[in-house]
Amino acid sequence: MDYLDALNEPQREAVTYTEGPLMIIAGAGSGKTRVLTYRIAYLMQLGVEPFNILALTFTNKAAREMRQRIEKVVGNEARNLWMGTFHSVFSKILRIEAEKLGYTSNFTIYDTDDSKSLIKQILKELNLDDKVYKPSVVLNRISGAKNRLISWQAYINNPIFYAEDAAEMKPEVGKIYKTYCERCFQANAMDFDDLLFNTNVLFRNHIDVLNKYQHKFRYVLIDEFQDTNLSQYLITKKLAAVNQNICVVGDDAQSIYAFRGADIQNILNFAKDYPDLRTVKLEQNYRSTKTIVHVANKVIENNKDQLRKLVWTNNEQGALIVIIKAATDNDEGQQVAYSLFEEKMQNHYHYRDFAILYRTNYQSRAFEEALRKKNIKYKVYGGLSFYQRKEIKDILAYLRFVINPKDEEAFRRIINFPKRGIGETTVQKVVVAAHENNLSLWEVVSQASKYLGKGRSISPIEDFALMIKEFQVVVEKKDAYEAAFHIAKGSGLLEELSEDETVEGRARRENVQELLNAIKEFVDNPEREDKSLIAFLQEVALITTADENEGKDDDDDYVSLMTIHSAKGLEFKVVYIVGLEEDLFPSQMMLSSRADLEEERRLFYVAITRAEKKLFISYALQRYRFGNLRMCEPSRFIDEIDSQYITTENSRFSTLQGEKTFTSFGKPLVREVKDFSPNKASIKTYPIQNQRSMQKEHTPSSHFTASNPAQLREGMKVEHQKFGFGRILKIDNQGTDKRATILFEGVGEKTLLLSFAKLMIVE
DNA sequence: TCATAGCCTTTTTTT
DNA sequence: AAGGCTATGA
Numbered sequence: 001m002d003y004l005d006a007l008n009e010p011q012r013e014a015v016t017y018t019e020g021p022l023m024i025i026a027g028a029g030s031g032k033t034r035v036l037t038y039r040i041a042y043l044m045q046l047g048v049e050p051f052n053i054l055a056l057t058f059t060n061k062a063a064r065e066m067r068q069r070i071e072k073v074v075g076n077e078a079r080n081l082w083m084g085t086f087h088s089v090f091s092k093i094l095r096i097e098a099e100k101l102g103y104t105s106n107f108t109i110y111d112t113d114d115s116k117s118l119i120k121q122i123l124k125e126l127n128l129d130d131k132v133y134k135p136s137v138v139l140n141r142i143s144g145a146k147n148r149l150i151s152w153q154a155y156i157n158n159p160i161f162y163a164e165d166a167a168e169m170k171p172e173v174g175k176i177y178k179t180y181c182e183r184c185f186q187a188n189a190m191d192f193d194d195l196l197f198n199t200n201v202l203f204r205n206h207i208d209v210l211n212k213y214q215h216k217f218r219y220v221l222i223d224e225f226q227d228t229n230l231s232q233y234l235i236t237k238k239l240a241a242v243n244q245n246i247c248v249v250g251d252d253a254q255s256i257y258a259f260r261g262a263d264i265q266n267i268l269n270f271a272k273d274y275p276d277l278r279t280v281k282l283e284q285n286y287r288s289t290k291t292i293v294h295v296a297n298k299v300i301e302n303n304k305d306q307l308r309k310l311v312w313t314n315n316e317q318g319a320l321i322v323i324i325k326a327a328t329d330n331d332e333g334q335q336v337a338y339s340l341f342e343e344k345m346q347n348h349y350h351y352r353d354f355a356i357l358y359r360t361n362y363q364s365r366a367f368e369e370a371l372r373k374k375n376i377k378y379k380v381y382g383g384l385s386f387y388q389r390k391e392i393k394d395i396l397a398y399l400r401f402v403i404n405p406k407d408e409e410a411f412r413r414i415i416n417f418p419k420r421g422i423g424e425t426t427v428q429k430v431v432v433a434a435h436e437n438n439l440s441l442w443e444v445v446s447q448a449s450k451y452l453g454k455g456r457s458i459s460p461i462e463d464f465a466l467m468i469k470e471f472q473v474v475v476e477k478k479d480a481y482e483a484a485f486h487i488a489k490g491s492g493l494l495e496e497l498s499e500d501e502t503v504e505g506r507a508r509r510e511n512v513q514e515l516l517n518a519i520k521e522f523v524d525n526p527e528r529e530d531k532s533l534i535a536f537l538q539e540v541a542l543i544t545t546a547d548e549n550e551g552k553d554d555d556d557d558y559v560s561l562m563t564i565h566s567a568k569g570l571e572f573k574v575v576y577i578v579g580l581e582e583d584l585f586p587s588q589m590m591l592s593s594r595a596d597l598e599e600e601r602r603l604f605y606v607a608i609t610r611a612e613k614k615l616f617i618s619y620a621l622q623r624y625r626f627g628n629l630r631m632c633e634p635s636r637f638i639d640e641i642d643s644q645y646i647t648t649e650n651s652r653f654s655t656l657q658g659e660k661t662f663t664s665f666g667k668p669l670v671r672e673v674k675d676f677s678p679n680k681a682s683i684k685t686y687p688i689q690n691q692r693s694m695q696k697e698h699t700p701s702s703h704f705t706a707s708n709p710a711q712l713r714e715g716m717k718v719e720h721q722k723f724g725f726g727r728i729l730k731i732d733n734q735g736t737d738k739r740a741t742i743l744f745e746g747v748g749e750k751t752l753l754l755s756f757a758k759l760m761i762v763e
Numbered sequence: 764t765c766a767t768a769g770c771c772t773t774t775t776t777t778t
Numbered sequence: 779a780a781g782g783c784t785a786t787g788a
Binding site: 058059060085086087088112131192193195196256257259260359360361362382416419421422423424425426457542544563564565566584587588589590603625 | 764765772774775776777778
């Protein structure tokens with residue numbers, strides 16, 4: 001245990017104080033992961049069996065990394081630790097105990113899309129307007145209730161909730177909640193929140209089960225405690241009730257998931273639940289320069305709700321924080337790319353030492369373009385996950401349905417895809433028959449002649465039922481990979497894709513192949529005990545973008561582009577926090593819905609503290625948002641930074657002042673910057689040839705329509721700002737809109753509205 | 764049942 | 779800018 005010598009005093013205590021409740025307040029960069037790793041290793045070296053330790057992390061990735069690090073200290077015994085996210089650990093337990101709750105162990109996990117589509121379905125049935133009851137808003141409300149352990153029964157019986165909903169003109173939310181839960185149950189499905197909610201129900205109603213796990217998990221650890229919700233906290237509290245060996249690690253200053261039900265009060269109130277709680281504060285930062293630590297502290301000081309602690313460091317003073325002012329979002333991209341390259345050259349850094357962090361995913365575009373132009377390798381994290389792609393979801397839906405034929409969302413997805421002549425009317429008939437006879441959709445479909453009588457639509461339905469039954473036999477007999485391959489082929493999905501010879505089509509086929517490979521890997525992994533298709537589907541349902549394509553790159557030297565949320569837990573030598581504009585960061589949603597900005601500020605704090613050596617902050621004065629150009633004001637957060645730590649010397653912004661000719665999209669433009677004081681900047685850009693628009697006042701625009709739509713003809717080669725080169729396949733002329741279907745190289749077909757499309761004729 | 768023109772909405776972060 | 783939804787006609 002010589003690793004103890006390398007730790008500072010509070011760190012050592014955090015590792016070795018093993019008996020009784022412990023709270024570790026770990027400031028940013030204070031060596032939290034190290035402490036957690038050693039703590040678990042230490043426990044094991046004291047003789048605690050790995051299967052008696054439960055460690056809950058925030059992401060699957062964090063769990064995997066920690067397991068590897070522990071393995072380095074204690075060897076492959078670490079494999080037997082119970083370690084993972086709340087959702088993954090308790091979905092496994094629920095699978096074992098499913099019958100006790102009236103589910104079967106092959107239950108489906110509904111993702112957010114499934115939940116939303118089910119809500120849409122329910123709205124239709126209840127005759128409610130989905131513009132008033134926006135599915136995402138309704139789901140949020142339901143999710144919030146579940147996370148606070150408010151059942152639909154409690155919700156309906158509580159006049160306060162009804163009043164709240166009525167005040168928002170949505171009095172029927174309670175009814176939707178009820179129906180939603182009933183339908184999930186009928187479908188033998190749980191959504192993300194159910195995994196936690198039902199675990200609570202299980203432990204409440206089945207004391208014997210609770211006892212079993214209480215004795216099994218002698219030591220419980222929770223990482224990122226500030227981001228747990230009430231439902232999660234109560235689970236762990238119950239589990240730790242016997243042994244009282246609960247250790248939570250967190251930092252209230254980094255609580256950034258309130259929108260998902262995380263409750264910062266959990267960490268603020270923890271001491272009340274455990275009077276003999278031991279608290280350890282890790283306040284020495286080993287990651288960042290003095291400048292960065294100072295600035296971070298200063299920013300977070302503006303929040304009222306917090307535990308007292310002072311993060312400090314012995315590291316060097318370090319460089320000042322550089323503010324980059326840009327004219328437009330594209331200019332911001334270029335300046336950041338330029339600065340990043342300079343920084344790399346001057347300091348002999350690698351690309352992997354850099355991160356560009358933004359508030360929303362769509363902001364990545366400008367940076368991708370600029371980096372690509374400079375031949376800088378980058379990787380965008382987040383956005384659309386592999387498992388959210390249509391072709392993947394289609395296959396998964398087939399697999400889900402074969403495993404759990406009650407899965408209504410999967411049913412709706414596959415019943416007529418690939419097309420087999422079962423339209424909406426027929427599906428409606430099935431639904432009605434199912435309701436009348438109190439059966440599941442599958443029960444009706446599998447005995448179609450009995451419940452649907454005669455009719456034109458009956459034979460395709462019978463064919464469908466036969467196909468699924470055959471798949472079920474295959475799943476029984478073969479391993480997960482062979483079964484999945486058989487289903488992909490037998491369903492007609494592979495054939496459907498094989499007809500598509502566009503670039504996109506080929507990419508889809510590759511994705512399907514990759515999914516099949518993933519299943520094969522799953523089956524071939526010797527460390528895995530449960531190789532069933534059910535196990536695979538459960539794991540896949542809980543995979544997030546942060547967990548994907550680990551170590552699949554031949555070359556891992558690239559700049560990381562991601563949202564601030566997904567940057568939590570990571571560190572980079574040089575960090576660019578971009579898009580620091582009012583309405584964007586802090587987000588407009590926060591500005592309008594809540595008076596205080598504390599969570600947005602914590603988000604800024606998290607972003608700042610990712611940086612080790614140097615921090616850049618950038619903002620643009622004009623930006624495309626929701627399809628149109630807006631003027632932006634610099635974020636109030638910039639003003640909150642201690643001005644003695646700021647420099648703007650690197651900014652190229654001053655060079656934009658006055659009139660300047662530059663090119664955009666191949667054409668020369670004049671840009672005129674009149675006034676660039678932060679609050680009143682005005683920038684105009686116009687095409688140089690167009691004399692008339694130069695004389696006229698017009699809306700500021702950094703782009704212009706390069707081609708008159710009237711000049712476009714089918715067969716022409718064109719260039720689009722975003723999609724690159726393409727050829728016009730077809731122009732539709734009817735109606736008020738003109739649009740063109742264009743095949744873009746490497747992108748596939750896009751249909752664009754010509755009055756908006758920024759197309760340039762190439763030949 | 765299916766394809767499509769035209770209209771309408773979107774408008775944050777993610778297990 | 780782009781995707782979803784609906785009415786319409788084949």
